[in-house]
Amino acid sequence: xxxxxxxxxxxxxxxxxxxxxxxxxxxxxxxxxxxxxxxxxxxxxxxxxxxxxxxxxxxxxxxxxxxxxxxxxxxxxxxxxxxxxxxxxxxxxxxxxxxxxxxxxxxxxxxxxxxxxxxxxxxxxxxxxxxxxxxx
Amino acid sequence: xxxxxxxxxxxxxxxxxxxxxxxxxxxxxxxxxxxxxxxxxxxxxxxxxxxxxxxxxxxxxxxxxxxxxxxxxxxxxxxxxxxxxxxxxxxxxxxxxxxxxxxxxxxxxxxxxxxxxxxxxxxxxxxxxxxxxxxxxxxxxxxxxxxxxxxxxxxxxxxxxxxxxxxxxxxxxxxxxxxxxxxxxxxxxxxxxxxxxxxxxxxxxxxxxxxxxxxxxxxxxxxxxxx
Numbered sequence: 001x002x003x004x005x006x007x008x009x010x011x012x013x014x015x016x017x018x019x020x021x022x023x024x025x026x027x028x029x030x031x032x033x034x035x036x037x038x039x040x041x042x043x044x045x046x047x048x049x050x051x052x053x054x055x056x057x058x059x060x061x062x063x064x065x066x067x068x069x070x071x072x073x074x075x076x077x078x079x080x081x082x083x084x085x086x087x088x089x090x091x092x093x094x095x096x097x098x099x100x101x102x103x104x105x106x107x108x109x110x111x112x113x114x115x116x117x118x119x120x121x122x123x124x125x126x127x128x129x130x131x132x133x134x135x136x
Numbered sequence: 137x138x139x140x141x142x143x144x145x146x147x148x149x150x151x152x153x154x155x156x157x158x159x160x161x162x163x164x165x166x167x168x169x170x171x172x173x174x175x176x177x178x179x180x181x182x183x184x185x186x187x188x189x190x191x192x193x194x195x196x197x198x199x200x201x202x203x204x205x206x207x208x209x210x211x212x213x214x215x216x217x218x219x220x221x222x223x224x225x226x227x228x229x230x231x232x233x234x235x236x237x238x239x240x241x242x243x244x245x246x247x248x249x250x251x252x253x254x255x256x257x258x259x260x261x262x263x264x265x266x267x268x269x270x271x272x273x274x275x276x277x278x279x280x281x282x283x284x285x286x287x288x289x290x291x292x293x294x295x296x297x298x299x300x301x302x303x304x305x306x307x308x309x310x311x312x313x314x315x316x317x318x319x320x321x322x323x324x325x326x327x328x329x330x331x332x333x334x335x336x337x338x339x340x341x342x343x344x345x346x347x348x349x350x351x352x353x354x355x356x357x358x359x360x361x362x363x
Contacts, residue, residue, distance in 0.1 A: 045354070066213065073211075090190055108247040129310070
């Protein structure tokens with residue numbers, strides 16, 4: 001009996017490893033579970049973040065192998081933009097953006113983005129030089 | 137068109153335009169053929185041409201939006217796979233993410249005040265430097281409009297990825313780390329793709345910084361909101 005259960009578990013593991021659709025379904029179930037947990041416990045963070053830490057915890061503790069999720073995860077991240085394009089299209093309900101307001105917002109992005117990129121690069125570079133000085 | 141037929145129609149149209157956009161980008165590799173830009177533009181043009189209101193469109197495509205939750209959870213995989221890099225370099229990564237987030241939020245806040253934007257638009261502008269699924273979550277928390285945030289975020293990523301390389305040439309950078317972090321923090325998804333073209337280390341660091349920035353901002357905003 002025992003070896004049978006073991007063999008069944010092994011072939012189930014193989015099935016999950018090789019099938020991205022099962023992995024995708026697992027991530028959807030995990031997401032729904034995390035959302036429910038967040039609601040029930042009244043947690044102040046979004047359910048998707050709770051789910052991310054849940055999965056990370058499961059992986060780091062060795063409870064589940066990463067191969068059970070990696071293909072499904074790669075598929076989702078590969079098509080990420082498909083999931084937020086419908087959200088972006090809400091813009092058609094905001095005709096006020098065509099005109100001065102839209103120009104101001106573009107200006108905010110065109111000024112803010114280089115500032116963020118330069119600031120981050122300089123801070124990380126400074127940290128990197130500090131660290132390599134310590135090593136020497 | 138009846139309601140449910142229209143819903144199916146818009147789902148198929150969105151998927152079809154997306155698939156065609158991806159194929160076109162793979163073939164011609166021009167930045168203005170970015171599937172994000174073309175899918176968005178073509179769907180919007182069609183919505184306007186057919187006089188469809190947004191709620192009707194969303195009836196057919198809200199299931200796509202609901203995959204943002206599982207997609208956010210999927211970011212646990214790159215974090216897990218890069219755990220050795222994180223353990224070695226977390227202070228530098230954290231410093232970059234904190235500095236970048238402070239500048240992103242500070243400049244957006246300041247310019248929104250200068251331009252006298254409404255509180256709603258200002259709140260929608262704040263999360264624009266983090267990757268979209270996180271930005272949408274943060275937008276909801278701070279009182280923004282997710283549709284606006286998603287659009288500002290997309291423009292930020294495309295712009296940052298386009299100007300980043302020439303911008304960073306002006307700086308005396310010796311580390312691949314700094315270049316990668318800059319792209320991941322400033323231009324999220326599009327920036328990570330650009331950083332991968334520069335090198336493996338740049339790409340890996342950019343991806344990590346993008347996820348950290350998303351987590352830090354969403355957690356920060358949620359906790360500030362709760363207390």
